[in-house]
Amino acid sequence: NAGVMQNPRHLVRRRGQEARLRCSPMKGHSHVYWYRQLPEEGLKFMVYLQKENIIDESGMPKERFSAEFPKEGPSILRIQQVVRGDSAAYFCASSLWGVKSNQPQHFGDGTRLSIL
Amino acid sequence: TQLLEQSPQFLSIQEGENLTVYCNSSSVFSSLQWYRQEPGEGPVLLVTVVTGGEVKKLKRLTFQFGDARKDSSLHITAAQPGDTGLYLCAGAGTGANNLFFGTGTRLTVIP
Numbered sequence: 001n002a003g004v005m006q007n008p009r010h011l012v013r014r015r016g017q018e019a020r021l022r023c024s025p026m027k028g029h030s031h032v033y034w035y036r037q038l039p040e041e042g043l044k045f046m047v048y049l050q051k052e053n054i055i056d057e058s059g060m061p062k063e064r065f066s067a068e069f070p071k072e073g074p075s076i077l078r079i080q081q082v083v084r085g086d087s088a089a090y091f092c093a094s095s096l097w098g099v100k101s102n103q104p105q106h107f108g109d110g111t112r113l114s115i116l
Numbered sequence: 117t118q119l120l121e122q123s124p125q126f127l128s129i130q131e132g133e134n135l136t137v138y139c140n141s142s143s144v145f146s147s148l149q150w151y152r153q154e155p156g157e158g159p160v161l162l163v164t165v166v167t168g169g170e171v172k173k174l175k176r177l178t179f180q181f182g183d184a185r186k187d188s189s190l191h192i193t194a195a196q197p198g199d200t201g202l203y204l205c206a207g208a209g210t211g212a213n214n215l216f217f218g219t220g221t222r223l224t225v226i227p
Binding site: 004006033035040041042043044045048055056058059091093098099100102104105106107108109110 | 120122146147149151156157158159160161164166204206208212213214215216217218219220222
Protein backbone atom coordinates (compact mmCIF):
# COMPACT_ATOMS: atom_id res chain seq x y z
CA ASN A 1 0.00 0.00 0.00
CA ALA A 2 1.70 3.16 -1.20
CA GLY A 3 -0.81 5.53 0.40
CA VAL A 4 -0.35 8.01 3.22
CA MET A 5 0.38 6.12 6.43
CA GLN A 6 -0.44 7.51 9.84
CA ASN A 7 0.30 6.01 13.22
CA PRO A 8 -0.87 5.33 15.72
CA ARG A 9 -4.50 5.01 14.60
CA HIS A 10 -5.68 5.62 18.16
CA LEU A 11 -3.83 7.39 20.95
CA VAL A 12 -4.96 7.89 24.53
CA ARG A 13 -3.20 10.38 26.77
CA ARG A 14 -3.83 11.88 30.18
CA ARG A 15 -3.96 15.62 30.64
CA GLY A 16 -0.46 17.07 30.78
CA GLN A 17 1.21 14.31 28.77
CA GLU A 18 2.74 14.63 25.32
CA ALA A 19 1.24 13.25 22.12
CA ARG A 20 3.31 12.41 19.03
CA LEU A 21 1.54 11.71 15.77
CA ARG A 22 3.42 10.34 12.77
CA CYS A 23 2.77 10.60 9.06
CA SER A 24 4.60 8.98 6.15
CA PRO A 25 3.55 10.63 2.88
CA MET A 26 2.91 8.83 -0.38
CA LYS A 27 6.07 7.77 -2.18
CA GLY A 28 7.54 10.67 -4.09
CA HIS A 29 5.47 13.32 -2.27
CA SER A 30 7.41 16.05 -0.50
CA HIS A 31 4.47 18.26 0.57
CA VAL A 32 2.71 17.36 3.82
CA TYR A 33 -0.32 18.95 5.46
CA TRP A 34 -1.86 18.38 8.88
CA TYR A 35 -5.56 18.90 9.58
CA ARG A 36 -7.75 18.52 12.67
CA GLN A 37 -11.33 17.28 12.57
CA LEU A 38 -13.89 17.46 15.36
CA PRO A 39 -16.94 15.13 15.27
CA GLU A 40 -19.45 16.02 12.53
CA GLU A 41 -17.27 18.88 11.27
CA GLY A 42 -15.06 19.52 8.30
CA LEU A 43 -11.29 19.52 8.45
CA LYS A 44 -9.39 22.54 9.74
CA PHE A 45 -5.94 23.26 8.35
CA MET A 46 -3.10 23.33 10.85
CA VAL A 47 0.28 23.31 9.13
CA TYR A 48 1.94 22.79 5.75
CA LEU A 49 5.47 21.44 5.49
CA GLN A 50 7.89 20.65 2.74
CA LYS A 51 10.97 18.56 3.43
CA GLU A 52 12.80 20.17 6.40
CA ASN A 53 10.79 23.40 6.11
CA ILE A 54 7.58 24.75 7.62
CA ILE A 55 5.85 26.66 4.82
CA ASP A 56 2.65 27.75 6.57
CA GLU A 57 1.70 27.20 10.22
CA SER A 58 -1.09 29.75 10.36
CA GLY A 59 -3.67 27.18 11.50
CA MET A 60 -1.62 25.75 14.33
CA PRO A 61 -1.94 27.05 17.91
CA LYS A 62 1.15 29.00 18.96
CA GLU A 63 1.40 27.21 22.29
CA ARG A 64 2.06 23.49 22.85
CA PHE A 65 1.84 22.45 19.16
CA SER A 66 4.80 21.87 16.84
CA ALA A 67 5.43 20.04 13.59
CA GLU A 68 8.44 18.83 11.69
CA PHE A 69 9.23 16.99 8.48
CA PRO A 70 12.86 15.89 8.63
CA LYS A 71 15.03 14.95 5.67
CA GLU A 72 14.71 11.31 6.65
CA GLY A 73 11.68 9.76 8.30
CA PRO A 74 8.04 10.68 8.80
CA SER A 75 6.48 14.02 9.57
CA ILE A 76 5.70 14.46 13.27
CA LEU A 77 2.94 16.52 14.87
CA ARG A 78 3.74 17.03 18.53
CA ILE A 79 1.32 18.25 21.17
CA GLN A 80 2.79 19.03 24.58
CA GLN A 81 0.86 19.17 27.85
CA VAL A 82 -2.33 17.93 26.24
CA VAL A 83 -5.73 19.20 27.42
CA ARG A 84 -9.24 17.77 26.94
CA GLY A 85 -9.88 20.17 24.06
CA ASP A 86 -7.12 18.52 22.04
CA SER A 87 -9.30 15.41 21.62
CA ALA A 88 -9.96 15.12 17.89
CA ALA A 89 -9.03 13.20 14.76
CA TYR A 90 -5.80 14.45 13.22
CA PHE A 91 -5.32 13.84 9.51
CA CYS A 92 -2.23 14.08 7.41
CA ALA A 93 -2.29 14.63 3.66
CA SER A 94 0.45 14.69 1.05
CA SER A 95 0.76 15.95 -2.49
CA LEU A 96 3.28 15.84 -5.29
CA TRP A 97 3.35 19.61 -5.60
CA GLY A 98 1.94 22.41 -3.47
CA VAL A 99 -1.65 23.62 -3.30
CA LYS A 100 -1.01 26.40 -5.81
CA SER A 101 -0.38 23.79 -8.50
CA ASN A 102 -3.94 22.43 -8.00
CA GLN A 103 -2.47 19.01 -7.32
CA PRO A 104 -4.85 16.85 -5.24
CA GLN A 105 -4.09 16.03 -1.64
CA HIS A 106 -4.20 12.39 -0.58
CA PHE A 107 -5.19 11.67 3.00
CA GLY A 108 -4.23 9.08 5.55
CA ASP A 109 -6.79 7.42 7.81
CA GLY A 110 -5.97 9.69 10.72
CA THR A 111 -5.00 9.41 14.36
CA ARG A 112 -7.83 9.61 16.85
CA LEU A 113 -6.51 11.33 19.97
CA SER A 114 -8.44 10.96 23.21
CA ILE A 115 -7.49 12.89 26.33
CA LEU A 116 -8.57 11.46 29.67
CA THR B 117 -10.27 32.74 6.45
CA GLN B 118 -12.23 31.62 3.42
CA LEU B 119 -15.47 29.91 4.39
CA LEU B 120 -17.22 27.19 2.43
CA GLU B 121 -20.78 26.41 3.41
CA GLN B 122 -22.35 23.14 2.39
CA SER B 123 -26.04 22.39 2.21
CA PRO B 124 -27.87 20.45 3.26
CA GLN B 125 -25.96 19.41 6.37
CA PHE B 126 -27.83 16.09 6.58
CA LEU B 127 -29.67 14.23 3.84
CA SER B 128 -31.53 10.93 4.08
CA ILE B 129 -33.05 9.51 0.91
CA GLN B 130 -34.36 6.27 -0.53
CA GLU B 131 -32.30 4.13 -2.88
CA GLY B 132 -32.87 5.19 -6.48
CA GLU B 133 -33.59 8.86 -5.76
CA ASN B 134 -31.54 11.77 -7.10
CA LEU B 135 -29.91 14.41 -4.94
CA THR B 136 -27.81 17.56 -5.14
CA VAL B 137 -25.33 18.87 -2.58
CA TYR B 138 -24.21 22.49 -2.68
CA CYS B 139 -20.95 24.16 -1.69
CA ASN B 140 -21.03 27.97 -1.54
CA SER B 141 -18.62 30.74 -0.68
CA SER B 142 -18.18 34.47 -1.14
CA SER B 143 -14.52 33.85 -2.02
CA VAL B 144 -12.97 32.86 -5.32
CA PHE B 145 -11.06 29.58 -5.45
CA SER B 146 -8.38 28.56 -7.93
CA SER B 147 -9.62 24.98 -7.68
CA LEU B 148 -12.14 22.97 -5.76
CA GLN B 149 -12.01 19.36 -4.70
CA TRP B 150 -14.75 16.98 -3.55
CA TYR B 151 -14.02 14.21 -1.08
CA ARG B 152 -16.03 11.41 0.49
CA GLN B 153 -15.22 10.27 4.00
CA GLU B 154 -16.46 7.12 5.72
CA PRO B 155 -16.43 6.61 9.52
CA GLY B 156 -12.97 5.89 10.86
CA GLU B 157 -11.25 6.68 7.59
CA GLY B 158 -9.64 9.64 5.88
CA PRO B 159 -11.26 11.65 3.08
CA VAL B 160 -10.97 10.06 -0.35
CA LEU B 161 -10.66 12.37 -3.35
CA LEU B 162 -13.52 12.17 -5.86
CA VAL B 163 -12.71 15.00 -8.27
CA THR B 164 -10.84 18.27 -8.76
CA VAL B 165 -12.41 21.10 -10.78
CA VAL B 166 -10.32 24.02 -11.92
CA THR B 167 -12.08 26.02 -14.64
CA GLY B 168 -15.14 28.20 -14.03
CA GLY B 169 -18.23 26.49 -15.49
CA GLU B 170 -16.46 23.13 -15.64
CA VAL B 171 -18.59 19.98 -15.43
CA LYS B 172 -17.09 16.59 -14.62
CA LYS B 173 -18.85 13.25 -14.51
CA LEU B 174 -17.83 10.22 -12.51
CA LYS B 175 -20.32 7.42 -13.24
CA ARG B 176 -23.52 8.54 -11.45
CA LEU B 177 -21.87 11.62 -9.93
CA THR B 178 -21.83 15.00 -11.71
CA PHE B 179 -19.71 17.85 -10.38
CA GLN B 180 -20.03 21.46 -11.46
CA PHE B 181 -17.81 24.45 -10.69
CA GLY B 182 -19.58 27.81 -10.78
CA ASP B 183 -18.72 30.31 -13.49
CA ALA B 184 -17.27 32.70 -10.92
CA ARG B 185 -15.38 29.87 -9.16
CA LYS B 186 -17.12 30.66 -5.87
CA ASP B 187 -19.45 27.67 -5.67
CA SER B 188 -19.86 24.07 -6.72
CA SER B 189 -22.46 21.33 -6.74
CA LEU B 190 -22.45 17.56 -6.63
CA HIS B 191 -25.41 15.73 -8.18
CA ILE B 192 -25.93 12.00 -7.65
CA THR B 193 -28.30 10.11 -9.91
CA ALA B 194 -30.08 6.98 -8.69
CA ALA B 195 -28.38 6.92 -5.31
CA GLN B 196 -27.15 3.59 -3.96
CA PRO B 197 -26.56 2.54 -0.31
CA GLY B 198 -22.84 2.51 -1.15
CA ASP B 199 -23.04 6.29 -1.68
CA THR B 200 -23.63 6.76 2.05
CA GLY B 201 -20.95 8.91 3.67
CA LEU B 202 -19.76 12.40 4.52
CA TYR B 203 -19.21 14.55 1.43
CA LEU B 204 -16.73 17.38 1.79
CA CYS B 205 -15.86 20.15 -0.60
CA ALA B 206 -12.48 21.85 -0.26
CA GLY B 207 -11.24 24.96 -2.01
CA ALA B 208 -7.76 26.19 -2.76
CA GLY B 209 -7.76 29.95 -2.33
CA THR B 210 -5.81 32.06 -4.76
CA GLY B 211 -2.35 32.38 -3.30
CA ALA B 212 -3.15 30.20 -0.30
CA ASN B 213 -1.00 27.30 0.87
CA ASN B 214 -3.81 25.13 2.17
CA LEU B 215 -7.27 23.79 1.42
CA PHE B 216 -10.33 25.27 3.11
CA PHE B 217 -12.86 22.57 3.85
CA GLY B 218 -16.62 22.91 3.83
CA THR B 219 -18.82 21.96 6.75
CA GLY B 220 -19.78 18.66 5.13
CA THR B 221 -22.98 16.92 4.03
CA ARG B 222 -23.78 13.61 5.67
CA LEU B 223 -25.70 11.47 3.18
CA THR B 224 -27.62 8.33 4.12
CA VAL B 225 -29.13 6.21 1.36
CA ILE B 226 -31.76 3.82 2.67
CA PRO B 227 -32.10 0.48 0.84
